[in-house]
Every structure is written in structure tokens, then in C-alpha cells.
Amino acid sequence: MIQHLPILQVIIPLLAAPICFILKEARLVRWFVLIANVMAFVVSIMLLQQVNLNGTLVYSLGGWDAPVGIEYRIDKLNAYLLILVTSISTITLMAAGKSLTKEISESKITYFYIAYMLCLTGLLGIVTTGDAFNVFVFLEISSLASYTMIAMGNDRRSLWASYQYLIMGTIGATFILIGIGLMYMMTGTLNMYDLAERLPEVEHTKTVFTAFAFFLVGVCLKLALFPLHLWLPNAYAYAPSIATVFLAATATKVAIYVLLRFIFSVYGFEFSFSHLxxxxxxxxxxxxxxxxxxxxxxxxxxxxxxxxxxxxxxxxxxxxxxxxxxxxxxxxxxxxxxxxxxxxxxxxxxxxxxxxxxxxxxxxxxxxxxxxxxxxxxxxxxxxxxxxxxxxxxxxxxxxxxxxxxxxxxxxxxxxxxxxxxxxxxxxxxxxxxxxxxxxxxxxxxxxxxxxxxxxxxxxxxxxxxxxxxxxxxxxxxxxxxxxxxxxxxxx
Amino acid sequence: MNFLEQYNYWIVILLMMSGFYIVIAHGNLVKKLMGLTIFQTSVFILYISVSKVIGGTAPILNDQYTVYSNPLPHVLILTAIVVGVATTALGLALAVRIKEAYGTVEEDVIQEKDLQQEGSAE
Known part of the structure; x- marks a missing residue:
């Protein structure tokens, strides 16, 4: 049980989403989602305890060790971010029942909760994973779920905001994909830890610089750094209030985590700040x-x-x-x-x-x-x-x-x-x-x-x-x- | 010719730029999505080009062959294609809803209507 904590963190919200679909009834779903969130929160606290006790946790998915398999790697930074994301999402959900009935039509509430859980899955996945391509996949899970949540606002401008976010978000994600592809091209690995070891060998090639540039622009689009922020104001303004709380508090923070992880852990301070x-x-x-x-x-x-x-x-x-x-x-x-x-x-x-x-x-x-x-x-x-x-x-x-x-x-x-x-x-x-x-x-x-x-x-x-x-x-x-x-x- | 030796990368760049241009230049929401799809497709070709080993066959185990193309990027790109399909589907669904709500899928008309709405709200 304890050794499977890293994967449980992601699996619990991921499995909760389709179960909501079966439960259908909005009131039932609401309690179920809240319970799943509390469980995710408890898991994140246990993870932090484990990290404090035993240092960095490494979990190989399906028993395949890295670099062949995907690995989840949790150190202090990840553990604290997981607690931040799960605690905020749990507390926000407490208010969701009341707020949503006023802002979303009754029939859509279940779907909103499903999108919410998938978005949470994506965000937790980004934080837990130690695999660069996995980051892209989870990023897209969370982004697609958040486009859906935003489009559920009762103002028609929410649709337009969601569409604009979809276009910009996908361009950002594709840039990240290009960046990761070029990194793989030069190093032959997708594991972040491995990447960090192999990148210095090819540090001065143009491909690595290009990879870094693509990745940087892509992530900066996702985290809404100033000239790339155009999707954010309308998306936050017209989304249902609960979606705004959740996205404003967690989504951009997780994108900043990705930026930090790649600048400092993967490329290293030397490369990021001296060569560029x-x-x-x-x-x-x-x-x-x-x-x-x-x-x-x-x-x-x-x-x-x-x-x-x-x-x-x-x-x-x-x-x-x-x-x-x-x-x-x-x-x-x-x-x-x-x-x-x-x-x-x-x-x-x-x-x-x-x-x-x-x-x-x-x-x-x-x-x-x-x-x-x-x-x-x-x-x-x-x-x-x-x-x-x-x-x-x-x-x-x-x-x-x-x-x-x-x-x-x-x-x-x-x-x-x-x-x-x-x-x-x-x-x-x-x-x-x-x-x-x-x-x-x-x-x-x-x-x-x-x-x-x-x-x-x-x-x-x-x-x-x-x-x-x-x-x-x-x-x-x-x-x-x-x-x-x-x-x-x-x-x- | 050295210039044409890696022609697949030139195709990637061409597709990428034309897709990107369509996304930026066209006002029609469905055309924008088509541009976005072309843009994503170029990246798929990039990944598949990377995995090609000259002289290698398809990555199927057989005693006759010793050199194989790298299968990993193929698998990665299958995932990325699924993500791309989901994105396009969601984008088209949004375009349908926008058509219902605004009566148009032209960007400039939508923006005009939004401005009017904001003007009347004040």
C-alpha cells in the first residue's frame, strides 16, 4: 500500500471521473467527488511523510524500471505542491454544491464534476511524473478538462473564451511536444533524471538550444507570462466561479512548477543561466x-x-x-x-x-x-x-x-x-x-x-x-x- | 544535393508554418481548427523522422534482420495523435455551440457582438 502511494495519487481522481458518469445523480456525485478529493488529500499528506522519512520516492510504473518504463519521482518540491493542489481542490469543492446550482443548469452539473476530476488528475500527474513525455500527456488532460469547465459558464462569452484558450493552449502544448521531441532526438531518453545526466554531453548543439526555446515558449503560454497571457482574462472572467477558483489557484502554479523543474533539474542552472x-x-x-x-x-x-x-x-x-x-x-x-x-x-x-x-x-x-x-x-x-x-x-x-x-x-x-x-x-x-x-x-x-x-x-x-x-x-x-x-x- | 538530403524536415517546417499561418490569419473558427491540425501533424512527422534508422526495417522481431527503426517515437506519437483528435473534437464542439449562441463562426463578427454586449451592459 505505502509503496504504491505515488500512483494512487493520480489513479484516485482518474478513476473517480468515470464513476461519476455512472452515478449520474448530481447530489450523489457531489459527495462522491468530495470523498475522492479528501482521499487524494490524505494520500498527498502520507506522501510528504514518506518523503520526509525516506527521501525521494521513486515508483516504476508496471514494474518497468526507468529509463525503459515511466517513473514517478517525488521529492520535497513535488510533495508540497501535491498538498497545495489537493487541499485547495478539496476546500473549493465544499463550496461547489451551492455555487454550481446557481450558475450551471442542473443537467450539466455531473459533467462539470467529471471535468473537474480530470483536470485534477492532469495537474497531479504533471507534478508526480518523472517522465518528460508524460508531462505533455497530463498537461493536455488537464487543459482539455479546463476548456470544458470554462465553456460551461452561463454567459455565451465563456464559449468564445474557451475556444481562444483551446487554440492558444494547443499551440503551447505542441511547442512543448516539439521541445521534448528534440530533447529525445539528442539524448535518446525521456526520463527527466536521465535527461539531466545526458544533456551536458550535447550541451552546445543547436538542437538542444532549439528544444529549450520551444519548451520555454510552450510552458510560458500555459502559465500566461505577460505577452502570452491573452487567453487568461476572459477564461477566468466567464468560467463558472468554482472553475475560476480552481484554475486560478492551481493550474498556473503547476505550469510554473514545470518551468522550474526543466530549468533547474533537467537543463541545470549552468545551461539555463550561463549559455542563455x-x-x-x-x-x-x-x-x-x-x-x-x-x-x-x-x-x-x-x-x-x-x-x-x-x-x-x-x-x-x-x-x-x-x-x-x-x-x-x-x-x-x-x-x-x-x-x-x-x-x-x-x-x-x-x-x-x-x-x-x-x-x-x-x-x-x-x-x-x-x-x-x-x-x-x-x-x-x-x-x-x-x-x-x-x-x-x-x-x-x-x-x-x-x-x-x-x-x-x-x-x-x-x-x-x-x-x-x-x-x-x-x-x-x-x-x-x-x-x-x-x-x-x-x-x-x-x-x-x-x-x-x-x-x-x-x-x-x-x-x-x-x-x-x-x-x-x-x-x-x-x-x-x-x-x-x-x-x-x-x-x- | 545536401539541401534535399533531409527533405522530410523541410516538409515538417513547411507544414508547421502553413498550419500556424492558417491559425493566425483565418477568421473562420473551423478553418482555424484545420490549421491547428496541420500544425500538430507536422510535429508527428518530426517524431517519425527522428525514429527512422537508415537501412532499418519496421520494428518487428525477425531473425533475418538486425537493424530496426526506433519504435518508441511511433508509440509516443500515437498518444499525441489521440490527444490531437480529442482537441479537434472539443474545438469543433465548441464551434457548434458558438454557432448556436452567436449565429456565426466568424471571429470578427463574434468580437463585434461581444463589444456590443459589453457596451449595453454599462
Missing amino acids: PLTEILVSLGLLGIIAASIVAIYQTNVKRLFAYSSVSQIGYMILGIGIGTKTGLTATMLHLFNHALMKSAIFLALAGVVYRVGSVNIKAFAGLGRQMPWTMAAIVIGGLSLIGVPLTVGFVSKWYLVLALLESNWWPIAVLVLIGSLLAIAYIWRIVEVAYFKPALQNNQSYKEAPLAILIPAWIFVLANIYFGIDTSFTAGVSEATAELLFGVAE
């Missing part, structure tokens, strides 16, 4: 993303879209941290990866509550909501403060580390730009606060009640996590430092 101008590329695109996406966010009238643009700018911070190319920078990236997942789940879940009661996320509909739905709006405000990086929230911790890393490298002009990015965040959060707390409710508004507890409680779990990890940083900072060391350790 990766620092220049990542730092300049990250900064552009932070500033440009924040400015665009200020002018949005759809609040979900506003926070989607804010996601693009937050991804900029993570990329910037990688670009610095020091251990502190990487720690900042890892911290922000965990913290941003917490912030965005809190905010988007609270917005799901607003959609449930008000039926709109247009900024005008927020007038007076601060008094009518105090707990929901408080969740958005605290999440917003965390986005800005106010002390006592998690946002402060990761920005602190990022600025620290920049100052360590003597890049103070960039540190100033990062702080300007925070100021821009104040501008877009303030717009919501102003409308919600300082404007009278619209005349034709019946007074709205507080969001239902089923949505409010999960949202507040995330809000409290935002505050808790903002005050007690020993756990998250410790984990981030350990994983950063691990990534650098493999490189040396």
Missing part, C-alpha cells in the same frame, strides 16, 4: 507583466476580469523571482506560488458568493455591498490587502523576500519597480473598496443577504490561512527555502 540570456528575458518580461497587467486591471469593469489581470501581474512576480537566479530569488518565487494560491482562492470564492446573491460581478453591482454582505466583502478586502502586500498577510512575506533577493543582487531600480507594482495593486483594490463601502446601494437593489455559509466558510478558511501564514512564516518560508535549495542542489 534567461535572466534578461525572464526579468524584463516579469516586470512588464507586473506593471502592464496591473494598469489594465485598474480599468476593468468586470471584477472577475480585474482579478484575472491581477493574476497575470502576480505571475510576473514569480517569474521575476526565477529570473534573478539566486537562491533567495527562488525562495521568493516558491513562497509567492503558495501564497498567491491562497490569496486568489479566497478572493474568487468570495466572488462566487457575490455571484450567488447578486448574480453579477460588474463593479456597479458592488455598490453598498460592504454593508449588505459584510463577511463576503471582508474576505475580498483581506485577500486584496494580501495582493498588495500589506504586513500581517502572506502577500507581504513573499514581496519581502523578493525585494530582499533583488537588493542582494544590487538591483535596486527593479526593487523600486516591484514596489510601484504594489502601488498599482492598491489602485485596483481601492476601486472595489470605494464602490462597496462608500457608495449607497443602487435604488432598485433589494437588500442582499450574506452569501450562504457553504461558500462563506471555505472562503474564510483561505482568508484565515492568508493571515495565519502571514504572521507565522516559519512553515512556508522553511518549505520554500528547502525546495529552493533542492532545486539548486540538483543543478550543482
Whole structure:
């Protein structure tokens, strides 16, 4: 049992999806999916225990040892990411029952849960696998499932958003496929560990550079790095709220994990940062993303879209941290990866509550909501403060580390730009606060009640996590430092 | 001629670029998907070209032959083809739904209607 944990992590959600199809009844499916998620969560915790006890876990699929067979390889970085993904997906599902009945027609709810489980399968698969081609397959499983989830929004623009995401996502995935193909061409292996050993021999060939370039562009499309982010705002804005919470909190984070894994573990720090101008590329695109996406966010009238643009700018911070190319920078990236997942789940879940009661996320509909739905709006405000990086929230911790890393490298002009990015965040959060707390409710508004507890409680779990990890940083900072060391350790 | 020696790679590049161009340049959603399929197909050919061993036969065990083509990329590409089929199917399904919702599959018309909708919402 214990030795099969790595595969159970992926198999449980994968098998749960077709069983949902048999169960049919939406209410049954809902409980079943929740149970499967809790099981996946328990497995991820057990995995972490195992990794802490015995070091890196290696699992050969079907008993075929690598490099012939596919191997799942779990070290500290994977284990923590698995916990992040499964815990967020479980807590989000608690709110799903209420939120979905309002946003999706009764007959489609079962299908939504199936897509949700498949997306979870894909994300967990990407994190557990140690095989480059497997990454592509799981990436496509999660992407196809997320296109479906997005298209289920009740606005017709969700269809268009999903289609655009499908085109861009497939181009990205095909680029990744080309990259992996070229790597295989030069090394004759698909196992990441093997790749890392064999790539240095052919390090200076043009093919390896081309492979890296294709792979990098493909992954950056998937994680919505600034000029490649065009699919993200509409997809997040028009998807059902639960899908937005799940995708915003986990999908881009997992893509960043893939980027880290290939830059540091497969190609190695030497190759990525010495042979290629990766620092220049990542730092300049990250900064552009932070500033440009924040400015665009200020002018949005759809609040979900506003926070989607804010996601693009937050991804900029993570990329910037990688670009610095020091251990502190990487720690900042890892911290922000965990913290941003917490912030965005809190905010988007609270917005799901607003959609449930008000039926709109247009900024005008927020007038007076601060008094009518105090707990929901408080969740958005605290999440917003965390986005800005106010002390006592998690946002402060990761920005602190990022600025620290920049100052360590003597890049103070960039540190100033990062702080300007925070100021821009104040501008877009303030717009919501102003409308919600300082404007009278619209005349034709019946007074709205507080969001239902089923949505409010999960949202507040995330809000409290935002505050808790903002005050007690020993756990998250410790984990981030350990994983950063691990990534650098493999490189040396 | 050295230039034509590896002509299959030139075909890959040609297909890739023409597929990519169709995706970008055409406004019709179904044509875009066709472009996307051509784009993906070029990568399949890339993988299969990689696996070819000159003088090798098909990878079937037989005492007569000692040199075989590498079967692994073939298998990989079978998986990628399945993924491609799923993507195309989903894309076409979306195109059908878009046609139902918007009454058109032309990109510019859809964008115009979206703009109108956003304008009236404010």
C-alpha cells in the first residue's frame, strides 16, 4: 500500500471521473467527488511523510524500471505542491454544491464534476511524473478538462473564451511536444533524471538550444507570462466561479512548477543561466507583466476580469523571482506560488458568493455591498490587502523576500519597480473598496443577504490561512527555502 | 544535393508554418481548427523522422534482420495523435455551440457582438 502511494495519487481522481458518469445523480456525485478529493488529500499528506522519512520516492510504473518504463519521482518540491493542489481542490469543492446550482443548469452539473476530476488528475500527474513525455500527456488532460469547465459558464462569452484558450493552449502544448521531441532526438531518453545526466554531453548543439526555446515558449503560454497571457482574462472572467477558483489557484502554479523543474533539474542552472540570456528575458518580461497587467486591471469593469489581470501581474512576480537566479530569488518565487494560491482562492470564492446573491460581478453591482454582505466583502478586502502586500498577510512575506533577493543582487531600480507594482495593486483594490463601502446601494437593489455559509466558510478558511501564514512564516518560508535549495542542489 | 538530403524536415517546417499561418490569419473558427491540425501533424512527422534508422526495417522481431527503426517515437506519437483528435473534437464542439449562441463562426463578427454586449451592459 505505502509503496504504491505515488500512483494512487493520480489513479484516485482518474478513476473517480468515470464513476461519476455512472452515478449520474448530481447530489450523489457531489459527495462522491468530495470523498475522492479528501482521499487524494490524505494520500498527498502520507506522501510528504514518506518523503520526509525516506527521501525521494521513486515508483516504476508496471514494474518497468526507468529509463525503459515511466517513473514517478517525488521529492520535497513535488510533495508540497501535491498538498497545495489537493487541499485547495478539496476546500473549493465544499463550496461547489451551492455555487454550481446557481450558475450551471442542473443537467450539466455531473459533467462539470467529471471535468473537474480530470483536470485534477492532469495537474497531479504533471507534478508526480518523472517522465518528460508524460508531462505533455497530463498537461493536455488537464487543459482539455479546463476548456470544458470554462465553456460551461452561463454567459455565451465563456464559449468564445474557451475556444481562444483551446487554440492558444494547443499551440503551447505542441511547442512543448516539439521541445521534448528534440530533447529525445539528442539524448535518446525521456526520463527527466536521465535527461539531466545526458544533456551536458550535447550541451552546445543547436538542437538542444532549439528544444529549450520551444519548451520555454510552450510552458510560458500555459502559465500566461505577460505577452502570452491573452487567453487568461476572459477564461477566468466567464468560467463558472468554482472553475475560476480552481484554475486560478492551481493550474498556473503547476505550469510554473514545470518551468522550474526543466530549468533547474533537467537543463541545470549552468545551461539555463550561463549559455542563455534567461535572466534578461525572464526579468524584463516579469516586470512588464507586473506593471502592464496591473494598469489594465485598474480599468476593468468586470471584477472577475480585474482579478484575472491581477493574476497575470502576480505571475510576473514569480517569474521575476526565477529570473534573478539566486537562491533567495527562488525562495521568493516558491513562497509567492503558495501564497498567491491562497490569496486568489479566497478572493474568487468570495466572488462566487457575490455571484450567488447578486448574480453579477460588474463593479456597479458592488455598490453598498460592504454593508449588505459584510463577511463576503471582508474576505475580498483581506485577500486584496494580501495582493498588495500589506504586513500581517502572506502577500507581504513573499514581496519581502523578493525585494530582499533583488537588493542582494544590487538591483535596486527593479526593487523600486516591484514596489510601484504594489502601488498599482492598491489602485485596483481601492476601486472595489470605494464602490462597496462608500457608495449607497443602487435604488432598485433589494437588500442582499450574506452569501450562504457553504461558500462563506471555505472562503474564510483561505482568508484565515492568508493571515495565519502571514504572521507565522516559519512553515512556508522553511518549505520554500528547502525546495529552493533542492532545486539548486540538483543543478550543482 | 545536401539541401534535399533531409527533405522530410523541410516538409515538417513547411507544414508547421502553413498550419500556424492558417491559425493566425483565418477568421473562420473551423478553418482555424484545420490549421491547428496541420500544425500538430507536422510535429508527428518530426517524431517519425527522428525514429527512422537508415537501412532499418519496421520494428518487428525477425531473425533475418538486425537493424530496426526506433519504435518508441511511433508509440509516443500515437498518444499525441489521440490527444490531437480529442482537441479537434472539443474545438469543433465548441464551434457548434458558438454557432448556436452567436449565429456565426466568424471571429470578427463574434468580437463585434461581444463589444456590443459589453457596451449595453454599462
